[in-house]
Amino acid sequence: MTDFRTLFEARRSTAEELAGRVESGWLIGMDAAVAGTPTILAALAERAKRDEVKGVRVQTLLDVYPYAFYADNSLYGKLTGEAWFSGGGARKAVNGGWADTIPNYYRDAPRHIRAGEDYDLFVASVSPMDKHGWFSLGATSSYSLAMIEKAKHIFLEVNDHQPRAVCGAQIHISQVDGLVEVSYELPVLPPTKQDKISQTIGGLIAERIEDGSCIQLGIGAIPDAVGAALKDKHDLGIHTEMFTDSMVELIQCGAVNNSKKQIHRGQSVTTFAFGSQRIYDYIDDNPGIAILPVDYVNDPNVICRNDNMISINAALEVDLWGQVCAESVGTRHMSGTGGQVDYVRGACQSRGGKSFIAFSSTAKDDTISKIKSILTPGAVVTTSKNDVDYIVTEYGVAHLRGESLGSRARQLIAIAHPNFRDELTFEAKKRGILI
Numbered sequence: 444m445t446d447f448r449t450l451f452e453a454r455r456s457t458a459e460e461l462a463g464r465v466e467s468g469w470l471i472g473m474d475a476a477v478a479g480t481p482t483i484l485a486a487l488a489e490r491a492k493r494d495e496v497k498g499v500r501v502q503t504l505l506d507v508y509p510y511a512f513y514a515d516n517s518l519y520g521k522l523t524g525e526a527w528f529s530g531g532g533a534r535k536a537v538n539g540g541w542a543d544t545i546p547n548y549y550r551d552a553p554r555h556i557r558a559g560e561d562y563d564l565f566v567a568s569v570s571p572m573d574k575h576g577w578f579s580l581g582a583t584s585s586y587s588l589a590m591i592e593k594a595k596h597i598f599l600e601v602n603d604h605q606p607r608a609v610c611g612a613q614i615h616i617s618q619v620d621g622l623v624e625v626s627y628e629l630p631v632l633p634p635t636k637q638d639k640i641s642q643t644i645g646g647l648i649a650e651r652i653e654d655g656s657c658i659q660l661g662i663g664a665i666p667d668a669v670g671a672a673l674k675d676k677h678d679l680g681i682h683t684e685m686f687t688d689s690m691v692e693l694i695q696c697g698a699v700n701n702s703k704k705q706i707h708r709g710q711s712v713t714t715f716a717f718g719s720q721r722i723y724d725y726i727d728d729n730p731g732i733a734i735l736p737v738d739y740v741n742d743p744n745v746i747c748r749n750d751n752m753i754s755i756n757a758a759l760e761v762d763l764w765g766q767v768c769a770e771s772v773g774t775r776h777m778s779g780t781g782g783q784v785d786y787v788r789g790a791c792q793s794r795g796g797k798s799f800i801a802f803s804s805t806a807k808d809d810t811i812s813k814i815k816s817i818l819t820p821g822a823v824v825t826t827s828k829n830d831v832d833y834i835v836t837e838y839g840v841a842h843l844r845g846e847s848l849g850s851r852a853r854q855l856i857a858i859a860h861p862n863f864r865d866e867l868t869f870e871a872k873k874r875g876i877l878i
C-alpha cells in the first residue's frame with residue numbers, strides 16, 4: 444500500500460520555494476473566496492517586485508485576501524489579476540485599469556475553463572490530508588475540478604483552519620506537485636448592517652415565502668435581512684450559490700430542515716461558503732451540507748427541480764422595463780453577474796417558484812433613486828427584462844414577469860421613493876409609456 448505520508452513529505456515545501464517554481468507567462472487559477480492561497484501569492488508577488496517574473500496572470504473569484512496584484516498597480520504586466528467576479532480588491536484594480544474581469548454566468552465558468560487555454564498552475568487552500576491521501580477543498584467547490592483537469596501543476600496551502608467538507612470536492616496527494624503547511628484563520632465577512640429599510644424589505648419578502656419552500660439568498664445586507672425574517676418558517680430547504688451566516692442561523696433555529704426538497708432531501712446544497720467562523724465550524728465533517736461544482740449547483744435546470752424555489756438577490760438600479768443592473772454604478776465596475784441570472788431563471792422555472800430582486804429605493808442619503816427611467820449610461824444589465832420577476836423596495840413589491848411595459852412602469856413608480864415618483868411619471872409620459 445502506498446505510504447501517503449511519505450508522498451506528503453516529499454511534496455512539502457515553503458511558499459518561497461513554490462513561488463520560485465513559477466515561470467514568466469504562466470496562467471494561474473484559483474477558486475472562490477477562502478479557496479485562495481495568500482501565502483504562495485504573497486511570495487510570488489515578492490518575486491514580481493524583484494522583476495524575477497513577468498507576464499504571470501492570476502484568476503480569482505470574489506477575492507477576500509489582500510492580494511498584492513490587486514493592491515499594487517506597479518505589478519501590472521508582471522503579476523496581473525483577472526476576476527471572474529470582483530471582491531473589493533479586484534473592483535479597485537479593474538476600475539484603476541491594472542486588472543481585468545471576465546464576464547460570465549457563474550454556472551458557465553467551468554465550461555469556459557474547460558474550453559479555454561490550459562492553466563500552468565492551479566492553487567488551492569485545503570484541509571489537512573486524511574489517512575487515504577485526500578484533501579478536502581473545504582468551503583469551496585465551484586470550478587476547482589475544471590481547473591484541476593486543465594492544470595499542468597498543482598500547489599496547495601494545507602491549512603488546519605480550512606474545514607473538511609465530507610460532501611465536497613477532494614484532491615488526492617498523488618495529483619499534487621507541491622504544498623506548504625500553514626495555519627491561519629479564514630477571513631470572515633463583517634456582519635451586514637440591518638437597518639429599518641432592510642428589515643421592512645425582509646418582512647415584505649418573508650410574507651411571500653411559504654413553509655416548505657427552498658431558498659437561495661444572494662450577497663449583501665438585504666438578502667441577510669430576508670434570512671433574519673424567515674426564522675418563524677418551517678421545513679425550508681437550501682439550494683444556493685453562496686452559503687451564508689443567516690443560513691446557518693436558519694438551520695440551527697429549526698426553520699430549515701431540507702425535508703421538503705425534491706433533490707438532495709435532508710441536505711443543504713451550495714457551491715461555496717463565506718461568512719463567519721460559525722459557517723466554517725458548521726461545514727466541518729458535516730454530511731448535512733453538500734458543496735458541489737457550480738455547473739451543477741447553478742444550472743437553472745437543476746435549481747428548478749426543487750418546487751417553490753425562491754431566489755433573493757440585490758441590485759444597484761432598475762429601469763422602467765425592469766432591466767436590472769447589479770454589477771456596476773454607471774461605468775464603474777462593482778462585482779459581476781455571479782449566479783443572479785442562474786437563480787432568477789431557476790426559481791422562475793420551478794413549480795411555485797419566485798425570484799425577488801430587492802434593494803433600498805435610494806442611494807447616497809436619498810439623493811439617487813435606484814428606480815430609473817433609463818439606466819445610467821454605462822450600467823451593465825445583469826438580469827434582463829424578460830427574466831425579471833419581482834422587484835422589492837421598502838415601499839412595496841412589483842410583479843413584472845409577464846406584465847406589459849405600462850404595468851411595469853406603474854408598479855415600479857409606486858415602489859420608488861416618494862421624492863422621485865413625479866419625475867419618473869413625467870419621464871414615462873414623455874416616452875409614451877404612460878398616458
Ligand code: COA
Nearest residue numbers: 661662663664756757758759760769778780781782783806
Ligand atoms: N447609484 C450610485 N451608487 C449606488 C447605487 C446607485 N444606484 N446603488 C448603490 N450604490 C452605492 C451604495 O451607496 C454603496 O456605496 P458605499 O460603498 O459608498 O456605501 C455601494 O454602491 C454598494 O451598494 P450596496 O447596496 O451597499 O451593495 P451590497 O453590498 O448590498 O451589494 C450588489 C449589492 C448588487 C453589488 C451585490 O449584491 C452584487 O454584487 N450582486 C451581483 C451578483 C449577484 O447578485 N449574485 C447572486 C448570488 S451571490
